[in-house]
Amino acid sequence: MTLKRQLLIACLLMLLIPWAGLQFVLELDQALRQQAASQLERQTERLAGIIRRQPEAQLPLQPLPTRILYADALSRPLYLDGYGDDWPTWSEETDSAYTSPVTATEPVQWQAAVDRQNLYLLIRVRQPPGRYFDPGRPEEPHAHLRLYLTLDGQRHTREIRTPAPGPVVAQAKGTSGSSDFRVNGVWQATGQGYQVELRMPRPALNAPVGFEVWHPDTGKSGGYSVLGGMGYDGSKHLPHLIHPISALEAELQPLLAAGQRALVLHDNGWVLADGATPIAASETDFDQLGPWQIVEQIALNGLRAVLRRFQPDPTPLPEDASRYALNTIPKTGLVRHGDDESALVVRTTVKSRGTVPVTLVMEQSLNDILALSGDTLGRVIVRSAFFVGLLVLILLGYASWLSWRIARLQRNVAASFDGDGRLVQRMPASTAQDELGELSRQFSHLVDNLQGYTDYLESFARRLSHELKTPVAVVRSSLENLKHDTPDVAESPYITRAFQATDRLSQILQGMSEAARLEKSFDQVEPEIFDLADVAGQATAAYQSLDPEHEIHYVGPSAGCMMSGSPELIVQLLDKLVDNARDFTPKGEAIEVRLEDQGVYWRLQVYNAGPPLPEHLASEIFNSFVSLRERPQEGHLGQGLQIVRLITAYHRGQVHARNVLNPAGVMFDVMLPRQSPTHKK
Structure with a gap:
C-alpha cells in the first residue's frame, strides 16, 4: 500500500469525530421531538377544554348536510x-x-x-x-x-x-x-x-x-x-x-406558542377555526457576514437538511385548505402542508355540549427544534469537521508532496539505466536537507560509483585484449621456434594442445576487440533510408548458399519495409543471430528469418529448431561472457549476442529471446522503429 493511501486511511479515521457528533445531534433531535410532542399533547388538552366551554350559539351542534x-x-x-x-x-x-x-x-x-x-x-x-x-x-x-x-x-x-x-x-x-x-x-x-x-x-x-x-x-x-x-x-x-368562527379563533390565538397552529374541524372536515402563531423570521444578511461565517451558515443549512432527511416521512396535507379529510390526518406524528416545514401533529376529538363532536388538530413547527439541535451542537460539529477536513487536506498534500519526491527519485534512478541495465546518465544531486534529500544524494553517489565501475568493465575488454596480444604472440612464436628447433617434440600432443589453446585465446581476444570496435564505430556511422525487407531477404539467401546442412529461408514482404539506420549493421546483426541459430539447430532442421509490420515498429525474427532456453537465462544471454553451448567452442564466449544487443540499441530498438512450442524451438524478436532514431554518441 502506498504512503498516500496509508495517510488517507489515517485521515479518514479522523472523520469519526464529526460522525460521532452527527449521531449525537440525531439523538438530540429525536429527544427534542419527543419532548415537543409531549408538550403539544398537554397544549391540546388545554385547548380542548376551552372548546368544550364554548357557548352553544358559537358551534354548529347538528350534523351538517352534504351540501x-x-x-x-x-x-x-x-x-x-x-x-x-x-x-x-x-x-x-x-x-x-x-x-x-x-x-x-x-x-x-x-x-x-x-x-x-x-x-x-x-x-x-x-x-x-x-x-x-x-x-x-x-x-x-x-x-x-x-x-x-x-x-x-x-x-x-x-x-x-x-x-x-x-x-x-x-x-x-x-x-x-x-x-x-x-x-x-x-x-x-x-x-x-x-x-x-x-x-x-x-x-x-x-x-x-x-x-x-x-x-x-x-x-x-x-x-x-x-x-x-x-x-x-x-x-x-x-x-x-x-365559515371559520372568529370568536373561537380569537380565544385560541393567545394560547398558541410560536410555531404552533390549531385547526378546529367539523365532523366532515370543514374548518371552523384556524389559528397560528408564526415563528419570528430571522433572515441572515450575508452582506454583513465574513467568509468564515458564510461557510458556517452554509454548513448549518446542510446539517439541518441532514436532520430533515433522518426524520420520519411526514404525511402530506393540503396548504390553507377549507376542508380536510379527517382520515388522512394522523393522531400523532409528522405532517407537512404543501412545501412548508414539517410539523409535529396531535389530533383529538372534542365532545362539546351538542350532539356532534369536533376535531382539534394541533401542530408544532420543527423549525425551533431544527434550530436548537442544528445550531447548538451543529456549530461544534461544523467547526470540527472543517478543521478535520483542513487537516486531511494538509496531510494529503504533505503525503502527495512526499509521494511526488519519492516518485521523482524513482524516475531519476530508472532514467539512469537503460532496458539492459546499463548506466546511461548521472542522477541529479538533491539540495533538500531532510532524509529523502540524503537518500537521493546517496543514490547519486551510488550511481556515480556504478558508472565508474561500468566504465572500467567496458574498457576492460579493450585493455585486456591489448595487454594479452603480446604475451600470446610471444607464446605462439616460442612454440613455433620450439617446433623447428626440436623436431623430436614437434609431434608431441602437448605442443598440439598448446597451439590450439593459443589459437582459441587469439580468437577470444579478437571477439572482445570486435565488440569494442563496434561501439566506437557507431559514432562514424551515417544513418540512411533503406529497405529492411530487401536486406533481410538477400542476407537469408546468402546464408542458405553457405550452409546447405540447414534449411534457411526468409518469410515476409519482399520490399517496401523502409527504415532509417545502417543496413551494414543490420546484416551484421543477422549474421550473429543466424550463426547462433546454426550452432543450436540439428542438421536438416529449419532456420527462419521473418519480418512483420507492427505499426510503428518492424518486427525482425530469427527462429531455429532446437533445445529451449533456460528460463532464468532468457534475459541474460545478450550480455558478454554468457554462453549456453554444451562444450566450449573456439572463440565463443557470448560476444555474438552482445553485438546483437549493441546494434539493436543503436537503432533504438529492443531484442528479446523466448521459447516457442509449435514448432518447438527458440525465437529471437528484434523490434526496430520505422522513424529515424536519435543515435547515441
Whole structure:
C-alpha cells in the first residue's frame, strides 16, 4: 500500500469525530421531538377544554348536510368593484380568485367570504346573459341571480337584476318587488359572460343559504332555465353556510406558542377555526457576514437538511385548505402542508355540549427544534469537521508532496539505466536537507560509483585484449621456434594442445576487440533510408548458399519495409543471430528469418529448431561472457549476442529471446522503429 493511501486511511479515521457528533445531534433531535410532542399533547388538552366551554350559539351542534356553502374568513372588508383581485383566494399565477376548475358543462364559478358582519359572494358566469332586465317590460325573461337567505330565522328570496353592467341592489321576488339595500354589489361584463360581486348581511352559522343563476330560455316553460349555482336540491333543501368562527379563533390565538397552529374541524372536515402563531423570521444578511461565517451558515443549512432527511416521512396535507379529510390526518406524528416545514401533529376529538363532536388538530413547527439541535451542537460539529477536513487536506498534500519526491527519485534512478541495465546518465544531486534529500544524494553517489565501475568493465575488454596480444604472440612464436628447433617434440600432443589453446585465446581476444570496435564505430556511422525487407531477404539467401546442412529461408514482404539506420549493421546483426541459430539447430532442421509490420515498429525474427532456453537465462544471454553451448567452442564466449544487443540499441530498438512450442524451438524478436532514431554518441 502506498504512503498516500496509508495517510488517507489515517485521515479518514479522523472523520469519526464529526460522525460521532452527527449521531449525537440525531439523538438530540429525536429527544427534542419527543419532548415537543409531549408538550403539544398537554397544549391540546388545554385547548380542548376551552372548546368544550364554548357557548352553544358559537358551534354548529347538528350534523351538517352534504351540501355546504363554505365562506373563507376575511381580515379586512372587500371593495365592491365586480373584480376578484382583492379576495384572499386571488392567485397571481392563475390570475383568478376561483380555486376550483370549471368545465364546459359547469359554466358557473363562485367564491364566498365572511367578515364579522357581512357575507360576500363572487359569482362568475361563463356565458353571455342573453338579455338584461328591461324596466319597461319587467315580465320579459332576463338574466338574473336569485339569492336564498335565512336572516333572523326568516327565509328571504332576493333577485339581482340590472338593465346594464354596473352597481346592483337586490329586489324582492316579483316584478314589482321592493329594493333591499342590505344586499348590493357590482355587475361587470367579461369576455366570456359576466361577473357579479355581492355583499349582504351574514347569516347565522349553519343557516340555509344559496343562490342560482337564471337565464332566458324559450325552450323551457316559464321562459327560464337555471344555468348553475348553489340552490335548492331535489329535496327542496338549500346548502348550509359554514365559515371559520372568529370568536373561537380569537380565544385560541393567545394560547398558541410560536410555531404552533390549531385547526378546529367539523365532523366532515370543514374548518371552523384556524389559528397560528408564526415563528419570528430571522433572515441572515450575508452582506454583513465574513467568509468564515458564510461557510458556517452554509454548513448549518446542510446539517439541518441532514436532520430533515433522518426524520420520519411526514404525511402530506393540503396548504390553507377549507376542508380536510379527517382520515388522512394522523393522531400523532409528522405532517407537512404543501412545501412548508414539517410539523409535529396531535389530533383529538372534542365532545362539546351538542350532539356532534369536533376535531382539534394541533401542530408544532420543527423549525425551533431544527434550530436548537442544528445550531447548538451543529456549530461544534461544523467547526470540527472543517478543521478535520483542513487537516486531511494538509496531510494529503504533505503525503502527495512526499509521494511526488519519492516518485521523482524513482524516475531519476530508472532514467539512469537503460532496458539492459546499463548506466546511461548521472542522477541529479538533491539540495533538500531532510532524509529523502540524503537518500537521493546517496543514490547519486551510488550511481556515480556504478558508472565508474561500468566504465572500467567496458574498457576492460579493450585493455585486456591489448595487454594479452603480446604475451600470446610471444607464446605462439616460442612454440613455433620450439617446433623447428626440436623436431623430436614437434609431434608431441602437448605442443598440439598448446597451439590450439593459443589459437582459441587469439580468437577470444579478437571477439572482445570486435565488440569494442563496434561501439566506437557507431559514432562514424551515417544513418540512411533503406529497405529492411530487401536486406533481410538477400542476407537469408546468402546464408542458405553457405550452409546447405540447414534449411534457411526468409518469410515476409519482399520490399517496401523502409527504415532509417545502417543496413551494414543490420546484416551484421543477422549474421550473429543466424550463426547462433546454426550452432543450436540439428542438421536438416529449419532456420527462419521473418519480418512483420507492427505499426510503428518492424518486427525482425530469427527462429531455429532446437533445445529451449533456460528460463532464468532468457534475459541474460545478450550480455558478454554468457554462453549456453554444451562444450566450449573456439572463440565463443557470448560476444555474438552482445553485438546483437549493441546494434539493436543503436537503432533504438529492443531484442528479446523466448521459447516457442509449435514448432518447438527458440525465437529471437528484434523490434526496430520505422522513424529515424536519435543515435547515441
